[in-house]
Amino acid sequence: MLARRPLRARLALITSAAVALVALGVLAAAYVVIRYELVRQLDLQLKQQAGIIAQQSHDVRSGVLYDQCAYLAAPACAQVVPADPAAPGQRGLALPVTGATRRVAAGTLGAHYSDITHHGHPMRMLTAPIPGEKGRALQVAARSDTVDQGVRQAGGYLAAVGGVGVLLAAGLGYLASRTSLRPVTRIAATAERIAATRDPAHRIELPRYEKRGARRQDEITRLATSFNTMLGELEEAVAAQRRLVADASHELRTPLTALRTNAELLARADRLTAAQRDRAAGALGRQLREVTGMVNDLIELARDEEPQPLVEQVRLDLLTERCAAEARGHWPGTPFTADVTEATVPGVPARLARLLSNLLDNAAKFSPTGAMVEVRLARAEGGIDLTVRDHGPGIAAEDLPYVFDRFYRSRQARALPGSGLGLAMARQIARAHGAELTAERAETGGARFRLRFPHQGEQKTSR
Numbered sequence: 001m002l003a004r005r006p007l008r009a010r011l012a013l014i015t016s017a018a019v020a021l022v023a024l025g026v027l028a029a030a031y032v033v034i035r036y037e038l039v040r041q042l043d044l045q046l047k048q049q050a051g052i053i054a055q056q057s058h059d060v061r062s063g064v065l066y067d068q069c070a071y072l073a074a075p076a077c078a079q080v081v082p083a084d085p086a087a088p089g090q091r092g093l094a095l096p097v098t099g100a101t102r103r104v105a106a107g108t109l110g111a112h113y114s115d116i117t118h119h120g121h122p123m124r125m126l127t128a129p130i131p132g133e134k135g136r137a138l139q140v141a142a143r144s145d146t147v148d149q150g151v152r153q154a155g156g157y158l159a160a161v162g163g164v165g166v167l168l169a170a171g172l173g174y175l176a177s178r179t180s181l182r183p184v185t186r187i188a189a190t191a192e193r194i195a196a197t198r199d200p201a202h203r204i205e206l207p208r209y210e211k212r213g214a215r216r217q218d219e220i221t222r223l224a225t226s227f228n229t230m231l232g233e234l235e236e237a238v239a240a241q242r243r244l245v246a247d248a249s250h251e252l253r254t255p256l257t258a259l260r261t262n263a264e265l266l267a268r269a270d271r272l273t274a275a276q277r278d279r280a281a282g283a284l285g286r287q288l289r290e291v292t293g294m295v296n297d298l299i300e301l302a303r304d305e306e307p308q309p310l311v312e313q314v315r316l317d318l319l320t321e322r323c324a325a326e327a328r329g330h331w332p333g334t335p336f337t338a339d340v341t342e343a344t345v346p347g348v349p350a351r352l353a354r355l356l357s358n359l360l361d362n363a364a365k366f367s368p369t370g371a372m373v374e375v376r377l378a379r380a381e382g383g384i385d386l387t388v389r390d391h392g393p394g395i396a397a398e399d400l401p402y403v404f405d406r407f408y409r410s411r412q413a414r415a416l417p418g419s420g421l422g423l424a425m426a427r428q429i430a431r432a433h434g435a436e437l438t439a440e441r442a443e444t445g446g447a448r449f450r451l452r453f454p455h456q457g458e459q460k461t462s463r
Helices: 007-059 099-106 145-180 182-197 219-267 274-301 316-330 349-366 422-432
Strands: 063-067 077-082 112-118 121-129 136-143 312-315 336-339 344-347 373-380 383-389 436-441 447-454
Touching (some): 007 121, 007 136, 007 145, 077 099, 099 136, 121 145, 182 219, 219 274, 312 316, 312 349, 316 336, 316 349, 316 373, 316 383, 344 349, 349 383, 349 422, 349 447, 422 436
Antiparallel strands (some): 063 077, 077 136, 121 136, 312 344, 373 383, 383 447
16 A cells, blocks of 8 residues: 555655654653653662661561551551461561562572552562571562552653654654655656657756755755756757758758759650750769768768677778778879778777778868878877878868768868768767767868777787
């Protein structure tokens, strides 16, 4: 049944029960202590009375000494009991005599206390041997009404305090659960608003200390902070998705329009000359390849990480030389130089080759005819650095923060072929391999792209 209740009710019940149990335990202990102290005080009184009577009992024969404890004002009842039941002077004894009393008189049992009833009143009795004498025991008794009444009054007061404490614990438990779970309520309300509006821009308000302005660091607040962080990441992902869709739609609009135009033109091929049909067919093929390449790039960008079964140890130096050789074939007017050091990194060879090809194509595209593209693979502090440097116009300061954004094209690049996805794809592949790709302006002109792999601990030798 408790598991079906709301979390606030369960927390309030558990907190109240814990506080109530502690309070009742303390009150029960207080009741036991009070009862013990009251009884101990009465025992001390009987012991003192017995000591006084024992000093005077040498000249007193066996029998009743006092029998006035029927009244509260009377000090006590007292009698001397011999060890021999047949001894004279035992008629009309006021207090009960048992075998234990005879053993005390005989010296085989020590002094002890007992609870008795005399003339219908509860009494506390001490049976003790008389010092310096053998064969006789002294019994002293006093009414314990006041002790019992005091214990009952203390129990009543403690029970009342316990009831108030239980009610107070219930109230405080509810208040504590309501206060502690307030951030959870905010989290639930925020989640419901996001589900209703599909807008992850909502955030949970976090409490602050009024005096110092510092945020609390309890578990609930950390949960709310983590939830806000998750919402921020979700909002950024949704915004990135919307930008990607908008940019892709914008970039695809032009080639699709050209495709439709050329397709409509070829549909009326009987009205065209052979040269016009060839030009339209060639343009249609180029546009189809462009659209196909852009769609393939978008599919690859949608993949956040590399498939783990395809990861292997890759000789990065050999891969770099092969990619540079292929780039020389694609860009015959641009010389490529490769200065590499033997290095091995874990990765997917095809994806790393795509990364290097994108960097080399980008460098060749912005390099003047005959300008050299320099590729260098070297060991650096903390890892492996692969740099691709061109001698073109370089990257403008206002473009530098955005060169890896999807579909971003600088003013210089708008007149050149391409979709603006190559560098974005290169950075994504780098991050999927645990590397970092950065861009910078070279000291003597041109752009330099630096790919840094973390140190893997393999041995490297210069080639």
